[in-house]
Amino acid sequence: MQTASAKAHHVPLLAVEGLSIPLPAGLDRRFAVENLSCTLDAGEILCVVGESGSGKSMTANAIMGLLPGYLKPSAGRILFRGRDLLAMGEAELQRERGRSIAMVFQEPLSALNPLMKVGDQIAEVMEVHGEGNAAERERRVLALLDYVGLPDPASLRHAYPFRLSGGQRQRVMIAMALALEPAMLIADEPTTALDVTTQAQILDLIRRIQRAKGMGVMFVTHDFGVVADIADRVVVMERGLVVEQGGADDVLNRPQHAYTRRLIAAVPHRETHEARPGSEGELLLDVRGLRKTYRSGGGLFSKPRVVDAVKDVSFTVRRGETLGIVGESGSGKSTLGRCLLKLTDVDGGEVRFRGQDVVPLSAGAFRPMRRHMQMVFQDPFASLNPRQTIGRILTAGPVANGIPRAAAEAKARELLALVGLDVSAFDRYPHEFSGGQRQRVGIARALALEPELLIADESVSALDVSVQAQVLELLQELQRRLDLAIIFITHDLRVAAQICDRIAVMYRGEIVELGPPEQVFDAPRHAYTQRLIAAIPGLHWDPRAAVA
Amino acid sequence: MKTLDFLFQRLVKAVLVVIGVVILNFLLIHLAPGDPAAVLAGEAGAGDEKFIAQLRAQFGLDQPLHWQLWTYLKGVLSGDLGFSYRNQVPVSRLILDRLPATLLLTASAFVFSLALGIVLGVAAAYRRGSVADSVVMTGALVFYATPLFWVALMAVLVFSIHLDWLPPFDMETIGAGYTGWARAADIAEHLVLPTVTLGMFFTAIYTRLTRASMLEVMGLDFVKTARAKGVPKGRIVRRHVLRNAILPVFTFASVQAGQLVGGAVLTETVFAWPGIGRLMFDALMQRDYPVLLGVFLVTATVVVIVNLVTDLLYRIVDPRIEAAG
Structure with a gap:
């Protein structure tokens, strides 16, 4: 009886009831968030998952009272320990923020004040809430830095954010959030900007703290792998609406709603590779002992900083084959891609394309070969000239290479169809397209010169998971039809595993392991590869089984 | 880049800039029409050729231009900015x-x-x-x-x-x-x-x-x-x-x-x-070259020094700058 009545009077830590946030008129939908209800208990991790524009971050910001001025909730309540946050004035909210509710953001560099020492930024939370005196706050800062696993707190608290690595910055953000031991932590994509091994550490840290302090954590993410790693309960959002919520096991392994099933099906995963004819294709690219060193600074009173970005790298690529180059930020993978296309100087080694070493070639001598080697860039927003029509973008390369304009235009229309875009796109401008569509344009642009080798540098990293799946599929299909060789540079092992015939793992400028996915994943030889694979989020969850 | 390196490089550049400014100004002024000896002689009420030639010789204006420049540069480097034609003071x-x-x-x-x-x-x-x-x-x-x-x-x-x-x-x-x-x-x-x-x-x-x-x-x-x-x-x-x-x-x-x-x-x-400002304006009207050049030199030096100080201040206000080099 007693437990039943206790349950009846149970007040959740957070209860969002019927929250609606209208969007300004003229946008593609009326509500950023519509009639959202969910609860969060102390000692629980609730993952809010969805693609970009689903309203998940908006929900998090609404709870913190941090919505931009032009957005105001029109209906609903946000009850924190039974008190409605939406009914509170700014002064009252200010007392709650930082003290009982804290927030961690996606981009730890921009989320920290660049001109303020990290120790001072942590101490400020206590200062503005009138906690302790200066000496006590200083001791607390040291304890917090130590608690979140940062080395040498005594000197680190005097460092400026730009001196720290991405993972260290996020640890500082977490230390800041924990300063006053809040009852609830809202984490908005806190690991999205981090490398996979760092992500694993930060996820582990958040989970550990949450258990130790009995905090309620609302964790916003787009990554189902992360959800599988840390969620107790899951809310799935699509275009402002909650389409499904429930226990993590239920949502992940027995998804009910069609959208959830689609999202889970799109999670990149290892494909069982039937022996593809790749290994028999003609040898197209043969890279031997490639080296690239960056030098910066230096003068009469100081030594220059020397970074070996690419150290003695050798590999081959055959026609019809996809070689994945996998590594974390700073591993040299993007520099390698730029070296292959001679977009940067090379300090040594050979790049043999169809038997000819392109390294010693002058820019003029190499120009005719450029059309055979093309690149698809990471950012589909920055890599297309906003002032040119798609048609202009697609024909500029061929026209520069001497193809008559009419022929180039006819070809461009074909390419649009080939990458799954409507031919009407020809006369439109990049801003009229979504990220995924723009990346299709980027691929069409690279294909316009009928290259034999395509270098895709993080080409799907900026895309939502469902769009990412489509673009990957497109690349694979184009490869089959055009017998392309693809070098696929990525930080995401799951993506590499899905589409690559062979994977090269880069670490500090070197290829530490090279082999087919089965070998790299199931029997990694190098210690770094082992660490990398162990850090893949949701490693023990099989999305294919969930939607089988 | 270390602040010491930075300072050294910038000081060398600053000296070169100031010397460049002096040379450029010197040549520009002598390109402009107007003869200081003629102006002085006119004001003295004696416009005859002999007096003007005498004034020219007195101020070294009869020397070839590169020689005048060399003399002026030597003076500047030893701290002598020359003598005002009109005011008869350094x-x-x-x-x-x-x-x-x-x-x-x-x-x-x-x-x-x-x-x-x-x-x-x-x-x-x-x-x-x-x-x-x-x-x-x-x-x-x-x-x-x-x-x-x-x-x-x-x-x-x-x-x-x-x-x-x-x-x-x-x-x-x-x-x-x-x-x-x-x-x-x-x-x-x-x-x-x-x-x-x-x-x-x-x-x-x-x-x-x-x-x-x-x-x-x-x-x-x-x-x-x-x-x-x-x-x-x-x-x-x-x-x-x-x-x-x-x-x-x-x-x-x-x-x-x-x-x-x-x-x-x-x-x-x-x-x-x-x-x-007024000194410069008057000197311009009177073709008083040494005064003009002196004002330009002082102005250019101040600009260079202020720029240097600003760059150093930046490094204090924004700790990221030293790291970026």
Whole structure:
């Protein structure tokens, strides 16, 4: 009886009831968030998952009272320990923020004040809430830095954010959030900007703290792998609406709603590779002992900083084959891609394309070969000239290479169809397209010169998971039809595993392991590869089984 | 890059720049039409060829140009800026006589415009979209667009002639013979109109610059972090926004500071302020080459020094700069 009545009077830590946030008129939908209800208990991790524009971050910001001025909730309540946050004035909210509710953001560099020492930024939370005196706050800062696993707190608290690595910055953000031991932590994509091994550490840290302090954590993410790693309960959002919520096991392994099933099906995963004819294709690219060193600074009173970005790298690529180059930020993978296309100087080694070493070639001598080697860039927003029509973008390369304009235009229309875009796109401008569509344009642009080798540098990293799946599929299909060789540079092992015939793992400028996915994943030889694979989020969850 | 390396490199460059400026100015002046000997002889009332040739020989103007340049450069490097044709005194003494007056005026205008501009810009950004914001921004636009000499003339008309609040010209009351504090107060009174006139234009620029920069920084992520920490708005503006927003204002202030010595020609002329600006104007009219060159040299040196100081200040305000090199 007693437990039943206790349950009846149970007040959740957070209860969002019927929250609606209208969007300004003229946008593609009326509500950023519509009639959202969910609860969060102390000692629980609730993952809010969805693609970009689903309203998940908006929900998090609404709870913190941090919505931009032009957005105001029109209906609903946000009850924190039974008190409605939406009914509170700014002064009252200010007392709650930082003290009982804290927030961690996606981009730890921009989320920290660049001109303020990290120790001072942590101490400020206590200062503005009138906690302790200066000496006590200083001791607390040291304890917090130590608690979140940062080395040498005594000197680190005097460092400026730009001196720290991405993972260290996020640890500082977490230390800041924990300063006053809040009852609830809202984490908005806190690991999205981090490398996979760092992500694993930060996820582990958040989970550990949450258990130790009995905090309620609302964790916003787009990554189902992360959800599988840390969620107790899951809310799935699509275009402002909650389409499904429930226990993590239920949502992940027995998804009910069609959208959830689609999202889970799109999670990149290892494909069982039937022996593809790749290994028999003609040898197209043969890279031997490639080296690239960056030098910066230096003068009469100081030594220059020397970074070996690419150290003695050798590999081959055959026609019809996809070689994945996998590594974390700073591993040299993007520099390698730029070296292959001679977009940067090379300090040594050979790049043999169809038997000819392109390294010693002058820019003029190499120009005719450029059309055979093309690149698809990471950012589909920055890599297309906003002032040119798609048609202009697609024909500029061929026209520069001497193809008559009419022929180039006819070809461009074909390419649009080939990458799954409507031919009407020809006369439109990049801003009229979504990220995924723009990346299709980027691929069409690279294909316009009928290259034999395509270098895709993080080409799907900026895309939502469902769009990412489509673009990957497109690349694979184009490869089959055009017998392309693809070098696929990525930080995401799951993506590499899905589409690559062979994977090269880069670490500090070197290829530490090279082999087919089965070998790299199931029997990694190098210690770094082992660490990398162990850090893949949701490693023990099989999305294919969930939607089988 | 280490600060020591930086300083060394910049000092070498600074010396080269100043030497380059001296050579360029020397050649430009001699390209311009007009002969100082002719002007001097004309004023002396004796325009005959013999006298002019004698004057030329006396000032070395009959030597080949490259020889004159070499002589001048040698002099500059040993601290000798030459001799004024007209005033018959060393150029360095003329400049040192006038420098305090100019520094007083331009430094006052600099401090006035920087302080007022930042305060107004912050206030306008803080109350973005309010009536106060509109008033400040409209005022800034008016002063930005109005020519300096007109503002100066109107200020004299209104505040000196009609209202008789402030003296219309010169640096102190002639013949009053004030000493000590009384003299300081007298100079201060004379300083108000030229300072405000000269400062209004820059105030307008600083106001607009500060406001725009503040608004940009207010939209950055770390400001949101500060709000999420429960930091009150006033403190966010002071501690987080202002320091980050001030860098572009600094950049422009260094441009203005570079003009401290030579930039107040108009204001000094209108208010009859006995400074470098007027010295330069008079020297130009009289083809007094050594004085002109001396003023240019001092101005260029100040610009170079101010730039150097600004770059060093940047490194103090923004710790990221030293790392970037």
